[in-house]
Amino acid sequence: MQYSSQVNEYCKNTTNVLAVSDSLNGCVAGVAGDPAKGAWVGFVLRVDGQRIASLKFQVFGCPQLLAACAYVAEQLQDCELTAIDRLDTAELMLSLQIPTEKAGKILILQDALIWCRRGLPAD
């Protein structure tokens, strides 16, 4: 399979992967997918008021999914929480030139983010 330069770049220089040293205290997590079925995503969200203070991830999946997680985590940093609701997966796929047959995996990413958002305490 051919990969876009954007996917290659995000796979090569990945940031915001949840590191061993990162604490989960005070964070909410959202997961979706199943590693046994080839794709799983977990996001760990720390908020500051209505702002995303940090968004880190763990992921099991194809290079496009890895790149998409890194891209989303980068893009949503310091954004308002409502940016999660506005995430447009079609636009994300276009930005990274992800082929349509991978759309299902990108929806898993979106589901993990939605579960993150739902894990936040109500205002």
Added chain:
Amino acid sequence: MKDIYFDNAASTPVDPRVTEAMHDCLCAESYGNPAAGIHGHGAAAGKLIEQASVQVAGLINGMPQGVIWTSGATESDNLAILGVARFRGEMQGKHIVTSITEHSAVLEPCRQLQSEGFDITYLHPDSEGRISPESVKNALRENTILVSLMHVNNEIGVIQDIAAVGQVCRDSDTLFHVDAAQSAGRLALDVVAQNIDLLSLSAHKMYGPKGIGVLYLNPQRINRLQPLMHGGGHQHGLRPGTLPTHQIVGMGMACEIAQAAVDSESGGIERLRETLWSEIATLPGLIRNSANADTVCGILSVSVAEVEGESLIHALRGLSVSSGSACNTASDDASYVLRALGRHDSLAESTIRFSLGRYTTAKEVAEAAAVFRNAVTELRCYVSRMDEVIEHAV
């Protein structure tokens, strides 16, 4: 940086001596049609083909008149299985024995024959990939006309005991076909001692050119098949079509070189393979497939836990390797061979086949090991805290 080649089981580089022989053939006065032996140009080409047949026969201890030239092992397998079945089926029986881990060039003709009313027994291997001669013996019936087994499995490198299976077949007077595409030039082949009646070979797996192969028919056991193609009457009508002299010369030379090198070469390749394994085996979660069986010298198949297959291949940039991943094959499924060994889909997908060859160097092995270790370590960072995240989400 130039990619490092570890895919010799898929195809080998052409040996310079083969290239030279082919070049000489193309430039010489042997451009006549080898079937046109009535004039000098055709006779010259015919002589080259005779010589190549002797070279092929020498590699397998066969007889030159048993050599049928084909386009490669896929065609040879098809001709052997379909040819025997369609010629003998009505008269002698419609049962064939093979295994579920054969190459698709064997499995697909068998499936075709099922649609034509044949009964196929697919033997299952043990957890190392071996088919026991006893299981072959137990599968034979009165109407069994053919047993087809590969000598060396192309994905995991496991060696089947074809001499023992050959004896079982000969005792029951059943024809025995062996796909030797992966073993020719790497293991000793002796169609007489191993009781092989039909043997498939491919030149490009043994440092020869692509597009040429052989189906060897033991002239004392079989001389008739139903051909796949018709017209021209070449090769006794078994495989018509004008013979490609330069490719045949190349395959002949490849066989001659292989015959001389088979004993001396395999030890060095096996040492390099073991060096590669020892340099990566320190990583946790690696399963060496067929670790407890005899395997051909150049193949190392490793399943990697906690890593997704497509990402692993992607991370192994710079290494030309093969994978059990569907993304790396023409099929949509994970390897059926690895699944037959009991690997679940995810693990089958994250399986890498390193296949070393004549030109693999110690430096390349060291580089490949480093690339592999780094790739696996990096990819595992993505899942190193998966369990904690799942627990936290709950």
